[in-house]
Amino acid sequence: MQEAIISRAKQLLADGTVNRVIGWKRGEFAYDITPAIFESPEEIDADFVYDDFTSANVSKYLVKESRKEGKILAFLKTCDTYSLNQLTKEHRVDRDNIYVVGIPSDGKLDVEKIKAKGITGITGVERNGDILTVKTIYGDETMSVADAMSNKCLSCKSKKHVTYDELIGEDGEVTDTNRFDMVEKLENMTSQERYDFWRNELSKCIRCNACRNVCPACTCENCVFNNPDSGVENKAAADSFEENMFHIIRAFHVAGRCTDCGECSRVCPQNIPLHLLNRKFIKDINSLYGEYQAGADTTSKAPLNNYTFDDCEASIVHERGVE
Amino acid sequence: MLKISIEKLNGLFKAVAEKQTLYIPADRADGASEYKKYEDGMTLSKNLNTLRSAKDFFFPQTENLADFKVEGKKIEVIDIREEAEDFVVFGVRACDARSFTILDKVFLSEPVDSYYKNRREHGTIVTMACAKPAETCFCGTFGIDPTEPEGDVSCWSDGDSIFFRPNNEKGQKFVDSVSELLEDGDTAKLDETKAQTKEIMAKLPLANLSTEAFGGDTLMEHFKSEKWAELSESCLGCGTCTFVCPTCQCYDIKDFNTGHGIKRFRCWDSCMYSDFTKMAHGNIRNSQLERFRQRFMHKLVYFPSNNNGEFGCVGCGRCLSKCPISMNIVKVMKALEVK
Amino acid sequence: MNANDTLIPYIGVVTDIREDTPDVKTFRVNAIAPDGTVGGKVFEHMPGQCAMLSVPGVGEGMFSITSSPTNKEFMEFSIKKCGCLTTWLHAMEVGQQITLRGPYGNHFPVETDLKGKDLLFIAGGIGLAPLRSVINYVRDNRANYGDVQIIYGSRSKDDLVDYQEIINEWCNDDGITVNLTIDREQEGWDGHVGFVPNYVKELNPSLSKTVLICGPPIMIKFTLAGLKELGFTETQVYTTMELRMKCAVGKCGRCNIGDKYVCKDGPVFRFDQLDELPDEY
Numbered sequence: 001m002q003e004a005i006i007s008r009a010k011q012l013l014a015d016g017t018v019n020r021v022i023g024w025k026r027g028e029f030a031y032d033i034t035p036a037i038f039e040s041p042e043e044i045d046a047d048f049v050y051d052d053f054t055s056a057n058v059s060k061y062l063v064k065e066s067r068k069e070g071k072i073l074a075f076l077k078t079c080d081t082y083s084l085n086q087l088t089k090e091h092r093v094d095r096d097n098i099y100v101v102g103i104p105s106d107g108k109l110d111v112e113k114i115k116a117k118g119i120t121g122i123t124g125v126e127r128n129g130d131i132l133t134v135k136t137i138y139g140d141e142t143m144s145v146a147d148a149m150s151n152k153c154l155s156c157k158s159k160k161h162v163t164y165d166e167l168i169g170e171d172g173e174v175t176d177t178n179r180f181d182m183v184e185k186l187e188n189m190t191s192q193e194r195y196d197f198w199r200n201e202l203s204k205c206i207r208c209n210a211c212r213n214v215c216p217a218c219t220c221e222n223c224v225f226n227n228p229d230s231g232v233e234n235k236a237a238a239d240s241f242e243e244n245m246f247h248i249i250r251a252f253h254v255a256g257r258c259t260d261c262g263e264c265s266r267v268c269p270q271n272i273p274l275h276l277l278n279r280k281f282i283k284d285i286n287s288l289y290g291e292y293q294a295g296a297d298t299t300s301k302a303p304l305n306n307y308t309f310d311d312c313e314a315s316i317v318h319e320r321g322v323e
Numbered sequence: 324m325l326k327i328s329i330e331k332l333n334g335l336f337k338a339v340a341e342k343q344t345l346y347i348p349a350d351r352a353d354g355a356s357e358y359k360k361y362e363d364g365m366t367l368s369k370n371l372n373t374l375r376s377a378k379d380f381f382f383p384q385t386e387n388l389a390d391f392k393v394e395g396k397k398i399e400v401i402d403i404r405e406e407a408e409d410f411v412v413f414g415v416r417a418c419d420a421r422s423f424t425i426l427d428k429v430f431l432s433e434p435v436d437s438y439y440k441n442r443r444e445h446g447t448i449v450t451m452a453c454a455k456p457a458e459t460c461f462c463g464t465f466g467i468d469p470t471e472p473e474g475d476v477s478c479w480s481d482g483d484s485i486f487f488r489p490n491n492e493k494g495q496k497f498v499d500s501v502s503e504l505l506e507d508g509d510t511a512k513l514d515e516t517k518a519q520t521k522e523i524m525a526k527l528p529l530a531n532l533s534t535e536a537f538g539g540d541t542l543m544e545h546f547k548s549e550k551w552a553e554l555s556e557s558c559l560g561c562g563t564c565t566f567v568c569p570t571c572q573c574y575d576i577k578d579f580n581t582g583h584g585i586k587r588f589r590c591w592d593s594c595m596y597s598d599f600t601k602m603a604h605g606n607i608r609n610s611q612l613e614r615f616r617q618r619f620m621h622k623l624v625y626f627p628s629n630n631n632g633e634f635g636c637v638g639c640g641r642c643l644s645k646c647p648i649s650m651n652i653v654k655v656m657k658a659l660e661v662k
Numbered sequence: 663m664n665a666n667d668t669l670i671p672y673i674g675v676v677t678d679i680r681e682d683t684p685d686v687k688t689f690r691v692n693a694i695a696p697d698g699t700v701g702g703k704v705f706e707h708m709p710g711q712c713a714m715l716s717v718p719g720v721g722e723g724m725f726s727i728t729s730s731p732t733n734k735e736f737m738e739f740s741i742k743k744c745g746c747l748t749t750w751l752h753a754m755e756v757g758q759q760i761t762l763r764g765p766y767g768n769h770f771p772v773e774t775d776l777k778g779k780d781l782l783f784i785a786g787g788i789g790l791a792p793l794r795s796v797i798n799y800v801r802d803n804r805a806n807y808g809d810v811q812i813i814y815g816s817r818s819k820d821d822l823v824d825y826q827e828i829i830n831e832w833c834n835d836d837g838i839t840v841n842l843t844i845d846r847e848q849e850g851w852d853g854h855v856g857f858v859p860n861y862v863k864e865l866n867p868s869l870s871k872t873v874l875i876c877g878p879p880i881m882i883k884f885t886l887a888g889l890k891e892l893g894f895t896e897t898q899v900y901t902t903m904e905l906r907m908k909c910a911v912g913k914c915g916r917c918n919i920g921d922k923y924v925c926k927d928g929p930v931f932r933f934d935q936l937d938e939l940p941d942e943y
Contacts, residue, residue: 027649027654028528028529028643028653028654028657029458029459029528031649032643032649032651033649034557034648034649034650034654035557035648036553036556036557037556037557056647056648061557111644112354112644115354115644116353116354116355117354118369120371120455120456120457120458121455121456121457121458121523121527122457122458123458123528136458137458137523137526137527138455138523206375206384206562206563206566206567207384207562207566208561208562208563208565208566208593209561209562209596210559210561210562210563210647212561213559213560213561213647214559214561214647226597226598235562235575235590235591235592235593235596266647267559267561267563267647269374269563269566269567269645270355270374271353271355388667388669388670389669389670389671391718391719391761393718393719396755396757396758396759397759398673398718398759398760398761399673400670400671400672400673400761402670404667429913430913434667434668434911435665435667436667436669436913437665437666437667438667438669539921542920542921542938542939542940543938543940546920546940547940572913572915573914573915573916574908574909574913574914574915575908575914576669576722576908576909576914578716578718578719578720578721578722580719585718585719587718589669592908592914592915592916594915594916599906599916600905600906600916600917601906602745602904602905602906603744603745603746603748604744604745607905607906607942607943608942613942617918620920621915621918624921625918625920625921628921629921
């Protein structure tokens with residue numbers, strides 16, 4: 001797949017369809033991939049990678065990139081296309097300035113899960129069917145692919161790209177998942193049990209803001225948590241109230257707009273299952289307002305809030321937001 | 324050297340915890356480990372290192388500095404400082420042990436930070452040599468030998484026993500306090516373990532990473548490098564690297580009105596945050612490029628410039644594992660060292 | 663644990679408030695003795711040094727001490743209203759207590775490099791605040807210094823800080839030349855009109871002078887360029903800097919320019935020292 005992607009990227013650069021490419025750059029090890037922009041075939045040949053660890057959703061970068069000079073080529077996995085669609089719907093990206101090539105994904109791996117098995121000194125991984133061979137400086141180890149699968153891929157909501165200019169590989173279908181299982185489990189807890197569950201999780205929070213900063217739904221020009229007068233500022237973790245409120249308020253802010261891309265939980269350095277807060281909202285919205293999948297399209301009326309250019313206060317929101 | 328067999332280690336923990344608070348690295352449900360206050364039945368984590376660094380013990384994420392009572396035009400300052408209680412941190416790795424030396428240079432230089440000093444004086448650090456370093460380890464780059472950790476007491480495991488060596492008076496006091504549980508042991512197998520670890524160290528993927536291209540005299544050269552743009556282009560501007568880093572020590576001071584008075588507290592801050600240098604009339608580091616550059620320049624150039632060549636990194640590898648976009652000091656060093 | 667910590671502030675009381683300009687006020691601050699007596703200074707300082715002032719619950723900020731150390735009765739701070747804390751300070755009444763800690767940073771080398779020298783002070787707007795401390799120190803130790811020239815400008819006559827002191831005291835001192843300028847023509851102003859950098863070039867000061875300059879960054883930039891054109895070298899010119907600060911003792915990590923902390927290694931820098939640092943200020 002990587003070869004096909006690289007070759008298409010070089011073609012689209014060469015024929016002038018785009019002037020740069022957003023994708024993933026290989027790192028020092030097998031798994032430390034960085035989202036990156038490539039401007040030449042040489043850069044692509046040297047560093048472009050698409051493999052089991054290219055989980056990062058690059059759509060949020062398009063908020064800035066799509067406003068720059070020239071069209072940018074973005075390789076998007078199915079779940080990433082939902083994010084881009086939602087950003088298009090909210091007028092946060094210039095979709096016309098993006099050339100989307102939809103690419104398939106059969107699930108990304110999470111190195112943290114491999115390390116949690118006690119495997120260390122990792123120098124490479126090989127995926128053969130359901131078996132993962134992890135090469136380490138201490139010798140080879142094997143585990144099942146399912147055990148190493150990134151949480152966000154364990155309950156894949158769709159194999160269907162919802163926006164693209166062209167596809168590499170076959171498109172799939174929207175999948176029926178078990179993604180609300182854990183939400184139901186939480187719903188069935190007593191309120192004390194549920195409180196204890198969330199206190200245990202949220203007390204780990206170090207207020208790094210990685211969840212907010214990676215979130216494709218969190219694209220405000222200036223975040224409410226950057227306001228020193230808000231009382232819930234973007235650092236500190238001064239008390240449990242603050243830890244709780246940061247995540248709960250954020251979940252409210254992205255409700256109805258969160259596509260369930262799972263990036264919040266993927267990047268959390270403390271492994272807090274933040275996506276469960278969002279999934280609870282998605283589940284509630286489904287039952288209260290009818291089935292709704294944020295990012296599935298760019299035109300349907302959203303359950304909670306819509307972003308239109310003729311909003312009576314559109315400019316106020318923008319002016320207030322600009323630093 | 325004095326030792327205790329590994330089966331009896333929990334007995335030692337129990338004996339220590341009866342006299343003072345003891346923290347050990349323990350496993351969490353998600354497989355990561357963190358320092359926890361020792362309680363009966365708790366076992367030492369087998370993980371190489373804790374998810375959060377050990378700096379919290381001396382420089383907690385938030386702490387109260389002073390209280391104020393405000394009545395009309397009158398202000399009263401209430402000094403809330405109290406002598407800390409003695410505590411022991413067991414199982415600190417060589418990298419984190421060195422981080423205390425670095426933090427000391429900041430907090431114990433004049434004017435001494437009494438909050439930090441208080442905890443530092445009351446804490447006993449018992450370190451544990453590494454036997455199975457990870458691919459993300461590069462402590463050797465900063466002259467740290469993971470088989471010879473610093474600390475008040477150094478410990479080693481040969482697979483059967485834990486060996487103890489006090490390094491100073493505080494360490495001697497600790498060893499004396501548990502001496503009836505310790506016995507003299509032969510270190511032959513231990514020496515073998517150390518030799519093996521050293522062999523592994525030489526084979527680590529980052530074994531050849533060098534600080535040669537960095538230091539105080541490279542300031543303008545690195546500051547002006549054109550590579551910062553590409554290195555920082557996908558940085559999210561979050562504080563993960565800063566907060567998991569054992570040597571990052573920037574802080575903010577804030578006031579909180581409790582309704583009954585004002586609490587002035589300090590909390591970890593991050594140079595990666597957009598408001599770090601923001602003033603009423605402007606910001607000197609407006610772009611993420613500038614903020615990103617600041618963090619790495621501080622560790623690789625500014626800190627050594629002010630501290631006799633000592634770098635502000637210990638090679639623990641936490642930022643390598645935890646950065647959401649896998650951009651880190653190793654990649655920065657490798658990019659900048661190429662002229 | 664009995665040792666003082668610099669982060670724990672002293673209490674001072676505001677004993678006088680002078681409205682200098684529409685957005686600058688000068689606050690006189692005295693110490694309060696344990697028995698409640700108000701008088702004297704909270705701490706001693708040198709010209710150019712700063713203090714952290716705070717109103718608990720509002721915030722804390724670094725301000726240069728405007729009064730001269732030779733003033734043994736009180737300290738003064740000239741403060742421009744621009745943010746949350748300064749807005750609060752501007753709303754204060756006499757008798758209000760505030761917290762202070764300091765003194766912080768280095769100072770102008772009044773007892774070493776500046777001694778015996780002809781001095782040229784160049785200030786713009788609120789930039790006079792840190793220089794006023796030096797000017798009055800020099801006036802009180804007049805024999806130790808040569809000629810003194812002060813070039814001071816602001817947007818309008820109403821924006822000249824310490825105008826009464828300048829007119830009534832500085833202008834009447836022997837051996838002190840005061841050159842005032844405002845940006846635009848104004849009724850009731852028969853003095854010079856024009857920007858500070860141009861005025862400096864027009865006045866063509868003698869190259870023997872050591873220059874102390876403070877004002878908006880853009881004014882400093884053009885004035886320095888003008889001085890260089892006139893033949894001044896960077897080793898002759900001092901300035902004082904201002905960046906966001908929290909601890910004021912080089913530990914909280916935000917006010918650095920390269921490897922120098924403005925709070926600790928500054929705020930006073932000679933321009934040749936700044937040349938060796940990144941222009942991140």
